[in-house]
Amino acid sequence: MPLLKITNPVWARQWQAFRSNRRGYWSLWVFLVLFVMSLGAELVANEKPLLVSFDGDWYVPVFNSYPETTFGGFFESEANYRDPVVKELINEKGWMIWPPIAFSYNTINYDLDVPAPAPPSSENWLGTDDQGRDILAGLLYGFRISVLFGLMLTILSSIVGILVGAVQGYYGGKLDLFGQRFIEIWSSMPTLFLIIIISSFVVPSFWSLLVIMLLFSWMTLVDLVRAEFLRCRNMDYVRSAKAMGVRAPVIMFRHMLPNAMVATLTFLPFILNAAVVTLTSLDFIGFGLPPDAPSLGRLVGQGKANLHAPWIGISVFTTLTIMLTLLVFIGEAIRDAFDTRKFLQ
Amino acid sequence: MSLLSLRGLHIQFGHQVAVDGMDLDLEPGRMLALVGESGSGKSLTALSILDLLPDSATWKADSVTFEGEDLLQLNDKQKRALRGGRIGMIFQEPLTALNPLHTVEKQISESLFVHQGMSHAQARKRCLELLEQVELPASDDMLKRYPHQLSGGQRQRVMIAMALANNPQVLIADEPTTALDVTVQETILTLIKRLQTELGLSILLISHDLGVVGRFADDIIVMHNGKRVEAGPTRTVLTEPQQEYTRHLLDSEPQGRMPALPEDTAVLLEATDIDVAFKGKRTRLLAPAPVFQAVDRISLTVHKGETLGVVGESGSGKSTLALALLRLIASKGSITLDGTAIHTLSQGQLRPWRRRMQVVFQDPFGSLNPRMTVGQAIAEGLAVHEPALSREERDTRVSALLDEVGLPQQARHRYPHEFSGGQRQRIAIARALILQPDLLILDEPTSALDRSVQFQILELLKSLQQRHQLSYLFISHDLKVIRAICHRVMVMKDGQVVEQGDVEAIFDAPQQAYTRKLINAAFAGD
Numbered sequence: 119m120p121l122l123k124i125t126n127p128v129w130a131r132q133w134q135a136f137r138s139n140r141r142g143y144w145s146l147w148v149f150l151v152l153f154v155m156s157l158g159a160e161l162v163a164n165e166k167p168l169l170v171s172f173d174g175d176w177y178v179p180v181f182n183s184y185p186e187t188t189f190g191g192f193f194e195s196e197a198n199y200r201d202p203v204v205k206e207l208i209n210e211k212g213w214m215i216w217p218p219i220a221f222s223y224n225t226i227n228y229d230l231d232v233p234a235p236a237p238p239s240s241e242n243w244l245g246t247d248d249q250g251r252d253i254l255a256g257l258l259y260g261f262r263i264s265v266l267f268g269l270m271l272t273i274l275s276s277i278v279g280i281l282v283g284a285v286q287g288y289y290g291g292k293l294d295l296f297g298q299r300f301i302e303i304w305s306s307m308p309t310l311f312l313i314i315i316i317s318s319f320v321v322p323s324f325w326s327l328l329v330i331m332l333l334f335s336w337m338t339l340v341d342l343v344r345a346e347f348l349r350c351r352n353m354d355y356v357r358s359a360k361a362m363g364v365r366a367p368v369i370m371f372r373h374m375l376p377n378a379m380v381a382t383l384t385f386l387p388f389i390l391n392a393a394v395v396t397l398t399s400l401d402f403i404g405f406g407l408p409p410d411a412p413s414l415g416r417l418v419g420q421g422k423a424n425l426h427a428p429w430i431g432i433s434v435f436t437t438l439t440i441m442l443t444l445l446v447f448i449g450e451a452i453r454d455a456f457d458t459r460k461f462l463q
Numbered sequence: 464m465s466l467l468s469l470r471g472l473h474i475q476f477g478h479q480v481a482v483d484g485m486d487l488d489l490e491p492g493r494m495l496a497l498v499g500e501s502g503s504g505k506s507l508t509a510l511s512i513l514d515l516l517p518d519s520a521t522w523k524a525d526s527v528t529f530e531g532e533d534l535l536q537l538n539d540k541q542k543r544a545l546r547g548g549r550i551g552m553i554f555q556e557p558l559t560a561l562n563p564l565h566t567v568e569k570q571i572s573e574s575l576f577v578h579q580g581m582s583h584a585q586a587r588k589r590c591l592e593l594l595e596q597v598e599l600p601a602s603d604d605m606l607k608r609y610p611h612q613l614s615g616g617q618r619q620r621v622m623i624a625m626a627l628a629n630n631p632q633v634l635i636a637d638e639p640t641t642a643l644d645v646t647v648q649e650t651i652l653t654l655i656k657r658l659q660t661e662l663g664l665s666i667l668l669i670s671h672d673l674g675v676v677g678r679f680a681d682d683i684i685v686m687h688n689g690k691r692v693e694a695g696p697t698r699t700v701l702t703e704p705q706q707e708y709t710r711h712l713l714d715s716e717p718q719g720r721m722p723a724l725p726e727d728t729a730v731l732l733e734a735t736d737i738d739v740a741f742k743g744k745r746t747r748l749l750a751p752a753p754v755f756q757a758v759d760r761i762s763l764t765v766h767k768g769e770t771l772g773v774v775g776e777s778g779s780g781k782s783t784l785a786l787a788l789l790r791l792i793a794s795k796g797s798i799t800l801d802g803t804a805i806h807t808l809s810q811g812q813l814r815p816w817r818r819r820m821q822v823v824f825q826d827p828f829g830s831l832n833p834r835m836t837v838g839q840a841i842a843e844g845l846a847v848h849e850p851a852l853s854r855e856e857r858d859t860r861v862s863a864l865l866d867e868v869g870l871p872q873q874a875r876h877r878y879p880h881e882f883s884g885g886q887r888q889r890i891a892i893a894r895a896l897i898l899q900p901d902l903l904i905l906d907e908p909t910s911a912l913d914r915s916v917q918f919q920i921l922e923l924l925k926s927l928q929q930r931h932q933l934s935y936l937f938i939s940h941d942l943k944v945i946r947a948i949c950h951r952v953m954v955m956k957d958g959q960v961v962e963q964g965d966v967e968a969i970f971d972a973p974q975q976a977y978t979r980k981l982i983n984a985a986f987a988g989d
Binding site: 377 | 786789791813814815817818820821822824825826829830831832834835840843844847848891894895898
């Protein structure tokens with residue numbers, strides 16, 4: 119059953135080649151399922167119920183905020199549904215549906231039987247960290263922010279990299295010469311140190327971190343795209359287009375970019391991997407996302423600080439390994455699918 | 464009893480039959496030519512003798528015998544002893560067949576070590592002998608050279624020396640001269656012929672060019688679509704062909720001449736003192752970069768409805784001249800198109816003039832973007848020059864043009880890789896014509912094509928010229944083609960004009976020695 123109809127025969131053949139790599143194909147599906155699940159993390163792991171039926175009315179606490187007084191409580195502030203008092207009030211006149219994991223990434227479980235970090239139990243499936251926060255919820259939210267950060271960084275740095283590479287490769291000459299020298303100097307800067315220095319006077323947030331890391335990550339694709347454009351500019355079909363008076367941006371976009379896309383797409387999963395790892399390591403050493411954001415790197419730090427609670431380290435290590443491995447498998451499958459030498463034989 | 468004999472050869476790629484029931488007999492001391500167009504299976508037939516077919520091919524044969532020995536029964540080790548030992552092989556493209564990192568000595572002596580276990584001193588002596596045999600200077604300097612330091616002809620001679628190293632009885636030459644200039648082609652074939660008689664070699668020569676083969680081979684086998692069409696002594700096959708296909712091959716040699724144009728035809732393109740120089744690599748820091756003069760003060764005029772042929776060997780600067788006229792590379796000198804000086808215009812100002820001169824390139828595979836449908840490729844020029852055109856109007860124009868160049872209407876929605884070389888060249892011509900240009904620059908438009916396809920493309924170009932009063936600047940190294948399609952001709956060598964004039968005058972009474980040499984090499988057999 120074809121999911122979507124691919125009309126371009128080149129793409130159809132590449133999709134076929136991608137599918138024939140079973141490992142990469144299944145990795146893609148597993149990754150997509152995990153990713154979609156983490157996008158809806160609020161519905162999977164939350165300290166608020168999904169649905170409340172109270173006194174004949176329906177409430178959706180996941181999306182809306184209701185004061186405690188709605189349910190007959192004392193406070194004007196938002197209801198804390200984990201509070202036994204509130205639970206009792208609601209259960210008297212209705213019922214609640216909880217998500218499978220009844221914790222958000224920053225929910226502190228005050229009802230632990232043992233001092234935090236608590237080992238895995240029926241309540242906290244992967245245990246808690248030393249603050250009493252649920253590990254599984256933290257992993258889910260951390261996975262989401264890692265992948266989203268990685269994807270955004272990958273897309274933005276690809277756009278910048280492709281543009282710079284395209285211009286350098288198409289025009290060549292002095293522009294290319296100076297561009298290459300600039301990149302050589304820029305890429306020899308110690309990225310991690312610079313980020314540490316910059317984050318000492320810029321308050322790190324998702325967006326500022328993205329911009330800082332973009333400053334140093336756009337160079338990966340430049341060489342590839344530039345080489346491809348240098349090769350393409352002498353192709354006869356590019357010359358024909360020039361002889362026809364087609365403008366340079368159109369030639370670049372229509373005739374040359376599709377050829378460079380092969381090399382680019384091949385590299386994307388690996389760039390994504392690198393971005394995820396950099397963010398994790400920054401969080402680990404404490405120069406990454408703001409302290410209240412969920413992050414895999416901080417969980418790694420928790421694991422290191424609490425070696426007597428191995429469930430923290432093992433859980434986060436497994437998550438990182440699975441995520442990076444899936445991305446590498448997908449990347450390999452894409453690379454093979456685009457390798458013309460392989461499927462033209 | 465023949466030296467080498469092949470019976471019932473059958474080669475398949477997947478479900479596609481490439482060679483179907485081929486028989487071949489090579490007699491001792493004779494030269495047998497295997498002739499056919501590309502895709503006829505002639506190279507595959509030769510490769511199967513040495514079991515060198517690609518892995519994707521499945522093949523079987525009733526028998527392959529060499530000196531009465533059954534080659535199908537040999538194991539891998541015995542096959543290796545045969546290759547480069549008793550049977551030598553020469554390939555088409557000497558630049559890729561030679562290892563770029565090995566010296567001439569290393570290339571030749573490699574098989575001497577392998578097959579005869581010679582010492583270095585012995586091998587060196589043998590190498591010098593071989594160089595002498597292939598008419599290269601037998602010097603230490605030659606032995607120490609790398610492939611890139613040799614000319615195309617010299618490389619092919621080194622290849623021949625390698626093939627001869629172990630005194631083979633049979634030499635298989637797969638299109639040995641196709642990649643070479645006409646004049647060099649001639650000397651290489653003469654060398655192979657001389658070696659045949661002197662060393663008593665049996666030669667299997669594979670070629671697509673009946674004209675060349677006719678002068679050298681003793682026997683001919685004509686192949687078509689993997690089948691043997693006709694076989695016999697050269698003279699019989701060429702003078703009394705029995706089969707329709709052989710006659711078709713013989714007739715597709717370009718013939719006829721263009722009638723002269725009236726004296727007062729208006730001038731369309733006039734170029735004066737065109738100069739193109741490339742800067743080389745600096746040898747020392749701050750030293751001035753050496754300058755290579757690719758086109759050296761060339762002036763030319765093309766009249767309305769006229770074809771000007773530009774002929775020369777590779778490296779003579781003819782393609783560079785075309786790019787300079789199109790203003791795709793920087794050049795000095797003046798270019799006037801229909802009374803307007805276009806060499807002073809900026810690229811933006813030039814745009815409206817671009818539609819009046821278009822270009823068709825040599826390689827039908829490189830000149831079309833593999834990711835655009837034929838319809839998109841042809842319509843591209845319209846988007847630039849007539850953006851106001853509606854989608855329907857554009858489609859009508861493309862359809863009309865497909866008709867005109869003899870392609871089916873469905874071609875519009877297909878991709879270039881689904882077409883043969885000749886069809887792709889038709890697409891490229893259609894793309895150039897959609898803008899209704901006055902001048903078409905054709906850079907070796909037929910060189911990558913088989914003779915019979917070449918013939919069709921030339922006929923197409925002639926009829927288009929008559930219908931639209933087109934002017935052509937026709938660049939080619941093939942004098943037969945030039946003679947058939949051009950009104951005037953210009954001979955180039957090393958970036959300079961050697962001679963120019965009407966086709967009649969140049970071909971019937973060439974004034975310069977170089978022109979005479981070219982013409983003699985091209986028309987030697989006629």
